Amino acid sequence: DIQMTQSPSSLSASVGDRVTITCRASQSISIYLNWYQQKPGKALKSLIYGGSNLQSGVPSRFSGSGSGTDFTLTISSLEPEDFATYYCQQSYFGPWTFGQGTRVDIK
Amino acid sequence: EVELVESGGGLVQPGGSLRLSCAASGFTFYNYWMTWVRQAPGKGLQWVANINHNGIEQYYVDPVKGRFIISRDDAKNSVYLQMNSLGVDDTAVYYCARLRFGSTTNYFDYWGQGALVTVSS
Numbered sequence: 001d002i003q004m005t006q007s008p009s010s011l012s013a014s015v016g017d018r019v020t021i022t023c024r025a026s027q028s029i030s031i032y033l034n035w036y037q038q039k040p041g042k043a044l045k046s047l048i049y050g051g052s053n054l055q056s057g058v059p060s061r062f063s064g065s066g067s068g069t070d071f072t073l074t075i076s077s078l079e080p081e082d083f084a085t086y087y088c089q090q091s092y093f094g095p096w097t098f099g100q101g102t103r104v105d106i107k
Numbered sequence: 108e109v110e111l112v113e114s115g116g117g118l119v120q121p122g123g124s125l126r127l128s129c130a131a132s133g134f135t136f137y138n139y140w141m142t143w144v145r146q147a148p149g150k151g152l153q154w155v156a157n158i159n160h161n162g163i164e165q166y167y168v169d170p171v172k173g174r175f176i177i178s179r180d181d182a183k184n185s186v187y188l189q190m191n192s193l194g195v196d197d198t199a200v201y202y203c204a205r206l207r208f209g210s211t212t213n214y215f216d217y218w219g220q221g222a223l224v225t226v227s228s
């Protein structure tokens with residue numbers, strides 16, 4: 001199975017900060033990499049698909065980049081509603097696998 | 108508006124069975140693959156199963172093969188997960204999601220809020 005490793009596992013940040021989360025695949029996955037946001041008690045939300053494509057309705061402060069094995073999710077200026085856990089996921093080869101998550105909380 | 112609502116979760120003894128349902132609305136259900144993803148308490152996400160748009164193809168993660176069955180009823184706009192021979196490791200919140208195929212990736216574009224399955228004696 002393809003292993004997905006996110007870093008950091010958690011981070012503390014302030015509103016207005018620029019936040020970067022990285023995701024590394026154990027083998028090349030081209031651009032078959034997606035990002036999701038999870039908040040307690042709410043449905044998961046798709047943010048980025050295909051490495052860098054912004055899901056409809058997602059604010060432009062979210063962006064994704066990378067290809068092959070290394071990917072990043074960037075939040076250009078953190079808003080209060082962005083405090084959540086973020087997961088990367090590969091859909092290049094089955095079984096589709098997720099990273100362990102990165103929790104973003106308030107500093 | 109796309110909406111996915113899971114039901115059927117609960118407490119079940121080891122070795123028991125449970126059937127989850129996911130009711131979909133707000134889109135043309137028969138055009139889409141559907142999926143189940145689970146999350147054990149305090150843990151990350153694990154893809155469980157996919158079913159194609161006409162129900163002919165199903166795919167499963169290894170730990171559930173031979174025990175879980177994904178199915179769908181397009182007349183009811185619903186997808187199901189029949190879970191048999193449940194073990195404590197199956198304890199999780201189970202999410203239904205819509206699968207979107209694209210030229211550059213495949214991804215889950217809409218998710219339900221989940222149904223909790225607890226396997227315990």
